[in-house]
Amino acid sequence: MGELMMSESINSESINSEFINAGESIVQDWIVHTGGCHCGRVRFRVLATPVLIVQSCNCSMCDQTGFLHLLVSRSCFQLLSGEDNLTTYTFNTGTAKHLFCKTCGIKSFYIPRSHPDGYSVNARCLDPETIERLEIEPFDGRNWETNIDALRAATAKASDGTT
Numbered sequence: 613m614g615e616l617m618m619s620e621s622i623n624s625e626s627i628n629s630e631f632i633n634a635g636e637s638i639v640q641d642w643i644v645h646t647g648g649c650h651c652g653r654v655r656f657r658v659l660a661t662p663v664l665i666v667q668s669c670n671c672s673m674c675d676q677t678g679f680l681h682l683l684v685s686r687s688c689f690q691l692l693s694g695e696d697n698l699t700t701y702t703f704n705t706g707t708a709k710h711l712f713c714k715t716c717g718i719k720s721f722y723i724p725r726s727h728p729d730g731y732s733v734n735a736r737c738l739d740p741e742t743i744e745r746l747e748i749e750p751f752d753g754r755n756w757e758t759n760i761d762a763l764r765a766a767t768a769k770a771s772d773g774t775t
């Protein structure tokens with residue numbers, strides 16, 4: 613919580629209560645990262661560790677875009693602007709909601725099939741200032757059904773602060 617109070621990027625009046633609650637329950641070294649799309653219409657902030665563990669997925673879609681997944685719970689993410697500038701694309705099972713900025717076309721975050729109750733933030737779309745290091749782990753999304761349980765277990769552990 614101390615980290616949150618010290619962060620310059622926080623305007624306490626604009627934080628939603630859900631976001632604050634997440635801040636109170638997180639492990640101590642979590643900080644606020646900010647990010648957004650290329651044109652700047654879509655902006656968000658996310659609570660996570662300074663060293664980000666992200667997944668590089670080889671599925672048909674991520675392989676084309678180079679999306680680096682930072683998986684976060686819903687309460688650790690807050691959209692600051694651009695909600696009405698997002699458009700949704702779905703395919704296959706339709707569970708994942710791929711959210712694109714209507715103006716610049718960048719998918720800076722979306723609702724992933726792996727974690728439909730949370731978000732996947734594109735680590736490439738985060739402002740670099742607060743990122744200490746990216747640790748990139750491969751995820752074999754071409755064999756999604758085989759690998760998803762291991763990914764869910766690993767990310768649940770990480771958000772517990774038990775890793």
Ligand SMILES: [Zn+2]
Pocket residue numbers: 649650651652653654713714715716717718
């Ligand atoms: Zn944009």
